[in-house]
Amino acid sequence: MTVQNTPEEFGAYLRGVRELAGLTLRDVEQRTNQVVKNGYLSQIEKGLIGRPSPGILYEIAQVYQLSYRDLLLRVGHRVPDEKAQEAPALSGFPLHLIADLDEEEQQALLEYAAYLRHKKKGR
Amino acid sequence: MTVQNTPEEFGAYLRGVRELAGLTLRDVEQRTNQVVKNGYLSQIEKGLIGRPSPGILYEIAQVYQLSYRDLLLRVGHRVPDEKAQEAPALSGFPLHLIADLDEEEQQALLEYAAYLRHKKKGR
DNA sequence: CGATTCTGCTTAGTGAACTTAGCGGCGCTC
DNA sequence: GAGCGCCGCTAAGTTCACTAAGCAGAATCG
Numbered sequence: 001m002t003v004q005n006t007p008e009e010f011g012a013y014l015r016g017v018r019e020l021a022g023l024t025l026r027d028v029e030q031r032t033n034q035v036v037k038n039g040y041l042s043q044i045e046k047g048l049i050g051r052p053s054p055g056i057l058y059e060i061a062q063v064y065q066l067s068y069r070d071l072l073l074r075v076g077h078r079v080p081d082e083k084a085q086e087a088p089a090l091s092g093f094p095l096h097l098i099a100d101l102d103e104e105e106q107q108a109l110l111e112y113a114a115y116l117r118h119k120k121k122g123r
Numbered sequence: 124m125t126v127q128n129t130p131e132e133f134g135a136y137l138r139g140v141r142e143l144a145g146l147t148l149r150d151v152e153q154r155t156n157q158v159v160k161n162g163y164l165s166q167i168e169k170g171l172i173g174r175p176s177p178g179i180l181y182e183i184a185q186v187y188q189l190s191y192r193d194l195l196l197r198v199g200h201r202v203p204d205e206k207a208q209e210a211p212a213l214s215g216f217p218l219h220l221i222a223d224l225d226e227e228e229q230q231a232l233l234e235y236a237a238y239l240r241h242k243k244k245g246r
Numbered sequence: 247c248g249a250t251t252c253t254g255c256t257t258a259g260t261g262a263a264c265t266t267a268g269c270g271g272c273g274c275t276c
Numbered sequence: 277g278a279g280c281g282c283c284g285c286t287a288a289g290t291t292c293a294c295t296a297a298g299c300a301g302a303a304t305c306g
Contacts, residue, residue, distance in 0.1 A: 025253080025254065026252085026253080026254095037294075037295065037296085038253095038255090039254090039256080039257095039296080039297090040293085040294055042254060042256085043293095043294085045254095049292085051293085052293075053294085054201050056294085058201040068203045072203065077178075078177050078191065080191045080192035080195065080203075081192075147282080148284065149282080149283080160264075161283095161284080162264090162265075162267090162285070162286075163263085163264055163265075165284060165285055165286085166264085166286085168284095172262085172263070173262075173263085174262090175263080179263090
């Protein structure tokens with residue numbers, strides 16, 4: 001429910017969860033396949049790291065069985081809206097015409113648009 | 124729809140969108156309140172940056188009216204599950220008892236758990 | 247007692263994201 | 277055609293997440 005922690009708060013929280021789970025720093029390192037190094041986790045828990053990266057937080061969430069989204073929020077990372085899949089509106093452009101196209105075709109279209117825009121300069 | 128782009132692909136994509144929107148690098152810098160520097164955006168578009176941070180991607184998504192989530196996926200950031208709000212299961216621990224507690228109380232509880240765990244060592 | 251093996255921790259180093267500052271080119275206008 | 281402003285770009289510098297390596301203390305066991 002928390003929205004934002006200081007690094008100290010976040011560290012204390014993580015330490016609490018780890019100890020509750022009965023894991024050592026090296027246990028976590030092992031369970032994350034050496035992705036989260038014990039020394040680094042120690043730094044995080046001591047509040048020395050401002051904003052651990054999403055990848056690290058994800059691994060921690062897995063090991064402790066916490067919500068990845070919640071961890072992201074705690075350290076202050078932007079999190080995509082649950083819903084509100086903000087469609088690329090781009091001011092009335094007929095998107096449905098583009099939605100059908102596959103990856104390469106869309107890219108080609110963008111490049112063509114760039115070409116048009118370039119030409120237009122000599123308007 | 125794409126799941127993962129190479130830095131080059133991602134850069135080409137962003138460049139296409141920007142030109143389609145008719146914006147210059149400095150326009151974007153201005154519209155993001157100098158959060159996304161023109162020189163840096165240039166580096167991204169040329170594929171020189173491996174994985175721009177969430178904060179930067181968020182700003183870009185806002186300016187171009189793109190889906191932040193989609194940008195995260197393109198560069199390879201982990202994204203929290205739309206649903207599947209993975210509850211902190213922690214092996215049968217009676218979570219509902221904790222859910223009521225406020226922030227401070229939860230922290231105190233974790234610290235108490237740590238204390239218990241510590242004591243237990245002399246089992 | 248000494249040796250071993252855990253524990254958390256610290257320090258110095260690396261690398262990549264991001265900044266700063268400025269360059270050269272192009273298209274205006276006078 | 278000289279000056280001016282905007283364009284994308286780039287090289288060097290800064291910052292900070294993350295690594296590598298090892299140390300001190302406590303528990304364990306011979």
